[in-house]
Amino acid sequence: MTRITLLKPEQSHDCGYFPDRKAQSLYVDPRQKCDVQLLTQLNLNGFRRSGKLIYRPDCPDCNACQPVRIPVQQFQLSKRFRRILRGARHWQIGIELPSDSLYGDYANYINQRHADGSMYPPNKDQFYEFLVEGHHNHRFLVARENGEFRACLVVDLFLDGLSSVYCFFDPAYEKLSPGSLMILKTTQLAQLLGLPWHYLGYWIAGSRKMEYKQQYQPLEIYKNDQWTQFKSI
Structure with a gap:
């Protein structure tokens, strides 16, 4: 593996999942040149992307954030x-x-679903820095119905699989579970491409926001520097 320079901020910050905890991350030096081979290796070792930044949680008193992935050929x-x-069988999925139109859909989602979160209020710079800027290996997987926006999942492409970065959708169609649909469609896309894994980001023990990831089975979890079978709790 290429030698990697990691940076760690001196101060921790409030955790976005547990109000009584502090969070901290390791970052790959932004000056590091990352090709798809290196990005794949970093992803295998628990790193994720936010815009151009590549990071891994390294909290002082907590290790709740654990990467999980779907072995797509065995997925049921x-x-x-x-x-x-079936409920979204009339939706068309494309890259x-x-x-600016997708930014408008993103802003509508944040305004209606996350007005109490750190991403509110949305703005165009935030959208581009968070989702558009990257390392040229990401795609916008978009679901439409007769041309009308329904959902979008931003996906990173690695040598060994696809990785879900962030999903937003039209809240008017929440009853159709558009977030779950986009995960299913991405898993099916990985199957068609012959890729072994669909990475779902971090599963966080004790976080209701992340419980949904347990329903995708079989599932693997990265703990103690190795990937093992995830056992639901």
């Missing part, structure tokens, strides 16, 4: 997942370039 559709796919 539950009755609920089949129902979700699109980021645009």
Whole structure:
């Protein structure tokens, strides 16, 4: 593996998942040149991307954030997942370039779903820095119905799989579970491409926001520097 320079901020900050905890991360030096091979290796070792920044949680008193991934060739559709796919069978899925129109859909999602969060109020600079800027290996997977926006999942492409970065959708269609649908469609895309993994980011023990990731089975978790079978709790 290429020698990597890691940076660690001197001060921790409030955790976004547990109000009584502090959070801190390790960052890959932004001056590091990262090709797809290096990005794949970093991803395998628990690093994630936010814009151009590549990071891994390194909290002083907590290790709740654990990367998880779906082995796509063994993935099984539950009755609920089949129902979700049927409910959106008229949606068309395609790859699109980021645009001001998609920013508008993103802003609508943040305003309606996350007005109490750190991403509110949304702005265009935030959208481009968070989702559009990167390392030229990401794509916008967009679902539309007769041309109308329904959902978008920003996905990173690695040598060994696809990685979900962030999903936003039209809240008017929340009952159709658009977030779950986009994970299912991305998993199916990885299957078609012959890629072994769909990375879902961090599962966080004790966080209700991250419980949903347990429903994708089978699932693997990265603990103690190795990938092992995830056991639901």
